[in-house]
Amino acid sequence: MSRRPVNPSRRLVDGGSLPFVGSIHSKSRSSPLLTIGLVVGAMLLIGFCYHQSGGSRSNIEAVSKVEGGTLCTAEVQRAIPILKKAYGDSMRKVLHLGPDTCSVVSKLLKEEDTEAWGVEPYDLDDADASCRRLVRKGFVRAADIKFLLPYRAKSFSLVIVSDALDYLSPRYLNKTLPELARVSADGVVIFAGYPGRQRVKDSELPKFGRPAKLRSSSWWIRYFVQTSLEENEAVVKKFDQAAAKRSYRPACQVFHLKSYS
Incomplete structure (x- = not known):
């Protein structure tokens, strides 16, 4: 009896370790622009937070000390x-x-x-x-x-x-x-x-x-x-x-x- 191949992305989602990544992977075949949009959006958000904090390690350390x-x-x-x-x-x-x-x-x-x-x-x-x-x-x-x-x-x-x-x-x-x-x-x-x-x-x-x-x-x-x-x-x-x-x-x-x- 031949075994049915297992979808690796399904195993990842079912395991509960990285559901967000798994959902992006499963949807990327039908909507590649969605994946690109999410990545670009995340990069913009990180850049904005970095800019707001002053963009320097000294500022981050100052906040940590406070x-x-x-x-x-x-x-x-x-x-x-x-x-x-x-x-x-x-x-x-x-x-x-x-x-x-x-x-x-x-x-x-x-x-x-x-x-x-x-x-x-x-x-x-x-x-x-x-x-x-x-x-x-x-x-x-x-x-x-x-x-x-x-x-x-x-x-x-x-x-x-x-x-x-x-x-x-x-x-x-x-x-x-x-x-x-x-x-x-x-x-x-x-x-x-x-x-x-x-x-x-x-x-x-x-x-x-x-x-x-x-x-x-x-x-x-x-x-x-x-x-x-x-x-x-x-x-x-x-x-x-x-x-x-x-x-x-x-x-x-x-x-x-x-x-x-």
């Missing part, structure tokens, strides 16, 4: 011109603490009359060549910010922290924030995430150790009062004025604290 939870560190870079207007000469010697601090330090070092250093709270095993170069030169170091910082009092005119305090419990905040105030001479700037907006990908949780605990502005203000950390109202006013002039709206909460006298 979704990955380093939004406030990126926000620091956007806010540098506003910070310079608000702090003036206090931007002459800056320490930044937070993930991807190499990018912030690189940006600050390009500013005129500005020295910059960074502390990365997490490992630097996957750092790129530019970041490793900053580490070799001593501009960036890895350190656990839950403990004493390896700097003398008032070592920096301004300390900026982003995407780091959100991962600390109040127990460690009680140690870290006073340390930031101790090593700064003119103030501490905190970039904190808004509740419900920033998140960290599941794949990055082992690096951060725990999910972010994003607090409201009222929570932070109460905490500052309880820990005797005073907001710098004069700088807040200057920052808001400079932001309004440049139509700048921060995507993170920004707090300006006074250093210890």
Whole structure:
């Protein structure tokens, strides 16, 4: 008894692995223009999406970082011109603490009359060549910010922290924030995430150790009062004025604290 030949495209469709491809293949004999039209349409759609995203790998990586939870560190870079207007000469010697601090330090070092250093709270095993170069030169170091910082009092005119305090419990905040105030001479700037907006990908949780605990502005203000950390109202006013002039709206909460006298 002869066996009836099996249509390979039918087997593919019946198997359920690639039904869309199978349906195109089965219809191509009766309507080849349909297949061509679908292919051309798909290419146009991909091209449009690529154009809308800016067509560059850097833009794609930027979006990935925003979704990955380093939004406030990126926000620091956007806010540098506003910070310079608000702090003036206090931007002459800056320490930044937070993930991807190499990018912030690189940006600050390009500013005129500005020295910059960074502390990365997490490992630097996957750092790129530019970041490793900053580490070799001593501009960036890895350190656990839950403990004493390896700097003398008032070592920096301004300390900026982003995407780091959100991962600390109040127990460690009680140690870290006073340390930031101790090593700064003119103030501490905190970039904190808004509740419900920033998140960290599941794949990055082992690096951060725990999910972010994003607090409201009222929570932070109460905490500052309880820990005797005073907001710098004069700088807040200057920052808001400079932001309004440049139509700048921060995507993170920004707090300006006074250093210890």
